[in-house]
Amino acid sequence: MRDPATPPRPTAPLLQAIGITKRYGTFAANDAVSLDLYPNEIHALLGENGAGKSTLVKIIYGLIQPTEGELRWMGDKIVLAGPSAARELGIGMVFQHFSLFNNLTVAENVALGLAPTENFSAISDRLAEVSRDYGLPLDPKREVWRLSVGERQRIEIVRALMQNPKLLILDEPTAVLTPQEADQLFVTLERLRGEGRALLYISHKLDEVKRLCDTATILRLGKKVSTCDPRRETAASLARMMVGAEIGEVKAASGRQPTIPRLIVRDLSLAPDDPHGTYLKNVSLEVRGGEIFGIAGVAGNGQDELFAALSGERISPTGGAVVIDGDAAGYLGINERRRLGAAFVPEERLGHGTAPRMKLSENALLTGHAASAMVHHGFVDKPAMLDLVDRATKTFDVRKAKRDPEAASLSGGNLQKFIVGREILREPGVLVVSQPTWGVDAGAAAVIRQALIDLAARGAAVLIISQDLDELAEVSDRIAVMFHGRLSDAMNAADADRETIGLLMGGSTIAPSEAADAGA
Amino acid sequence: MLVLEKRAERSALIAVASPLIAIVLTLVTIAILFALLGKDPLFALKVYFLDPLNDPYSLQEITVKATPLVLIGVGLSFCYLANAWNIGAEGQFLIGAVCGSWLAVVTHGTEAGPWVMPAMLLFGAAGGALYALIPALCRVKFGASEILVSLMLVYVAELILDYLVRGPWRDPKGMNFPTTAEFDSVATVPILIEGSRVHLGALIALIVVAGAWLLLSRTIKGFEIRLVGVASKAARFSGFSSDRLILFTFAVSGALAGMAGIIEVAGPVGHLQPGISPGYGFTAIIVAFLGRLHPVGILIAGLFLALTFIGGEMAQITLKVPLDLTKVFQGILLFYVLACDSLIAYRLRLIRTQRKVAHEVANGPA
Known part of the structure; x- marks a missing residue:
């Protein structure tokens, strides 16, 4: 680890995002966000869910186009038509959700993501070489479904590294790893930094960011709050910048x-x-x-x-x-x-816990039709459904653009608060919840955990x-x-x-x- | 470069406008087709789409033809909303006609009372429902493709109908034509407006539209149908069985197609014979999608597609173009309807040719 007092900052940024604004209708997902990424640096992008991290990253990777603002690559203005254009420049990305084919081997999956100019055996050889060089052991001939989640993530990292990126973007890479696996990953990332690459590291695990990153940019509600040195901040001060207020300590009910x-x-x-x-x-x-x-x-x-x-x-x-x-x-x-x-909260918010393209009131009916008074003689009771939406909104601070939007239009944290709230408001005696705060910002996570503790304190069994x-x-x-x-x-x-x-x-x-x- | 970009929330405006855009695109394509055939495109479109609307007889005929289309289309929309693909409504229509006609044939010339016609409608609906349950059961029990099975059963139904009217049910006084005797008056669907061909079926279709709207928008069953279609895993989480729903939606759509069949036979046709349907069961697929799988939309789409049947006949007489043009027209329309639907969830965006820019930055200007 380098001495934080004298960071050897290179003179020119590799990538600059200048005044990036992305509007969906009247809603600004990014509002005049600027960001400089330097070689030899791990730059953290921090923010609550819905703060605009994903939007900004998708713009940098060419997946969506900004409404205003520009990107500069080594000083030159660029417009990215798509991810392939970004990859041509030297921008690589490791997604939070892997895009791998389970029935294909490691090498086949990697070959699918590369330009079709290289033949398959050359790709296999280069894959073995890269994975050996970076201490990311992978057997190119193994099918993906046999691998652990940590190994699957390695495929994504190796796939990105094989294109020799100057800038590597990682979206919450430790979300699926054991502590030991995460430690291994950090060694790899520090090595990549040492090679002069720029890394953009998206996370809301503040300890990790403090330990690993040289610079942190914090977003809140689409705007940049600050760019700072995370090692000079405390976890509490970072959290405060993210949420804009003190996060309520989760209190174990006595x-x-x-x-x-x-x-x-x-x-x-x-x-x-x-x-x-x-x-x-x-x-x-x-x-x-x-x-x-x-x-x-x-x-x-x-x-x-x-x-x-x-x-x-x-x-x-x-x-x-x-x-x-x-x-x-x-x-x-x-x-x-x-x-x-009993009440249940599944891991997958969109598609399992909710129907993404249905309104919140209909998603209230989704789990409420059997055990709550929402159906009379086969007819649904719309006011009762809306009432549950309103109560969940109020009790769990669900933020949304209108009273009854489609589930998919909510940010992950707000949707999760709605889903957990929908079940807890029924006062279940038994609650089974899977990954209650997965991919959810610190503020929403605290609300959800507190709700679970309070439910148990009222006598429920919570798994x-x-x-x-x-x-x-x-x-x-x-x-x-x-x-x-x-x-x-x-x-x-x-x-x-x-x-x-x-x-x-x-x-x-x-x-x-x-x-x-x-x-x- | 044009790209499709996902919308944050589905556009309600486009959901309504998309069928209209599809119709306009179809009209443009058809006009080009007419021009290639050497006809004046504007005159041809006028003959096809406007002349029928200025003629009282054609307006009645549009209503008569729209009746089965709307009945079948509403039933099919249940299936399609639930992601169950019933392509065999034509067969269920024919079997419904056969089952209802059986009652008319056996009561022919007897003193049977006015109960015959309502009973025929029930028989027709039951027959269509049972016939539709064959592909649904094959799908649920054996995993067979309901698309193929329901489609193949159309040909079986045609042959059953053919056999009956050439064999056991043939009218002895019918001079060897493959047809049953004319139904007795107690076995026919009454005319609604005196002196026209508009019959009770039109009223039944309106009632079915209203009922379907109520079911889909206000009941838990309607919620189940919509939920299974858009999010099957969430539907299972909600405690709904997609297998049971496949059986339900096939039974309902079969019943409505079967009822449409017996109404057609006991109404405008008056006896059972081959060729009672100019492909209503297939055209109703277009009706269902053009109507956005919404009962009121299906009512409008049914009237519009009926117009293409009548307009096609008019065009054949006036312009000397083949009647098959109607099918070409319907096919193009379905194509555009499905294409325009992607605009509901996605928006079109024009972006400059940035690939070139990015390439230059990466490799230096050429």
Whole structure:
């Protein structure tokens, strides 16, 4: 790490964004944002969801055109017709959501993203070389579906590096990694900086930014708030700039006493319905009223399958495998489970938790038609639907352009607040929530976590499936780790240290025979 | 360069304007086609689209032809909204006609009372629904493509109809023509306006439009239909089964097509014979999409497509162009309707040829 007091700042910026404005109708997603990116620098782009980070990055990568303002590349004005034009200049991007074909090999996936001028074996060789040089081990012949999420991200990084970019953009790269994997990634990124490349690092994990980045630009509501040296700021001061106010500390409600078990899973084994899915193997757990139970684990280790089995989107092999408030619910569908007082928040906001192109009121009906009074004799009660939207908006500070917009028009954080609010306002006795604050800004995350804690304090059993260890540590009473479809024993959150959990997430402390069998 | 850029929210204005844009583009294309055929394009368009509207007889005929189109189109819109692809409404129309006609044939010449006609409509609807359930069940139970199965069953239905009117149901006094006897008066759909051909079916179609609108916009079933179509995973999260919905929408659209079939036979035609449909079941697909899968839109689109049938006949007489031009016209219209629909979620944007600029910056000016 270089001495922050005397940063050897190069004289000329590689890329300048000058007065970038992007309007959608009357709404300005970016409002006169300027940004200078220098070689040899990791530049953080910080902001809440909906602050305009994605818009700005998409403009820099040529995916959308600014309404006003210009981009300069080494001093020359440029207009990017599309991502291929950006790549030709030397701009690479690693997206948060991977664009990989699961049934193809690593090399095939990389070849698909490159210009068709190079032949396949040359690409394979160069891929092996780049991955070796940068300490990003990858087997070019392996199919993507066999790889862990961290390995899949490596493909995206290697794919970007093979075009030898001068500027590399990374969109929340650690969101899907274990702490150990994230540490490895930072080593790679520091090395790329040392080679004279510019990196634009999008994140809202303030600790990471403070540790890794030389400069930070903070956006709020489409405007630039400040460009600063994150190492001279505190996490609190950065957060304040992002949110524009102090973030409410999440307060553990005092006197939360676990009562009787309200959600029980007994020896649940289930085959996946998708060939690339994970088998659930003998999963057992108990969540008591007043308790928050956290399930950690790297994505793709059976969390989706467990959520589907708990929600009733998939029926269990035995009725007693899932017990909700004393009732055997294994054979029941999702609406019958809702009538037992359970509520569910899936990971995917658009397309699973909500229908993106339907209005919020209709999305209120989506989970409310079975157990809330929104349907009378087959007819829907529009005022009751709108009333839920209004209450969720008020209670959870959902920001939106009009009273009842389409779900897809909300920012991720605001939509998540709506989805969580929609369920919590029903006062469920059991709440199962997957990745409650995934890709959500710090302000919204605090609101959501507080709501979960308050719900538990009112006596509900809350089960959180999350990849974010900080989040689990902050809100959970007990934590278990999911790996290859098995769930570890639960430990008290107070006793669980990150190292142990990180190792469990990588499968290391599972009994040797099982680890061998999992690796086979 | 023209690019399609995704809109933040779907444009309500374009949703209404898109069918109109499609119609204008179709008219321009048709005009060019007429010009290539050596006809005066403006005169041809006038014969095709304006003359029928100035003639009381043609206006009645438009109503008569629009009736089955609207009935079938509303049913199909249920399927298409739910992402279930019923292409075989033509077959369900014919089977509905056959099932309803059975009652007319067996009561022919008896003292049967006025219950016959309503019962025929019920039989027609039930027959169409059961016939539509065949492809739906194949899809749900075996994963067979409902598109292919429903389409193939159209030809089966044609052959069943053909067999019956040439064989067991042929009118003994019909001079060997493949047709049943004329239905008794208790077995015919009454005329609505004295002295015209406009019959009770037109009123039924209006009631179906109103009912469909109420169902889709105000009921939980309508919500289910719309939800399964746009977000199947969210629909499962909402507790709806897409399999059950496929069966439901196929049954409803089959019932409406079957009822349209028996209304056609017991109304304007008056007896069962081959060739009772000039392709209503297929044209109704265009009607459903041109009407934006909305009941009121389908009513308007049904009237418009009926106009093309009548205009095509007029053009054949006046301009000596082949009647098949109507099908060409309908095909072009469907093409433009589907193309214009992408403008609802996307906007067209013109950007300068930046690729060149970027290239120059990267490699230095050539």
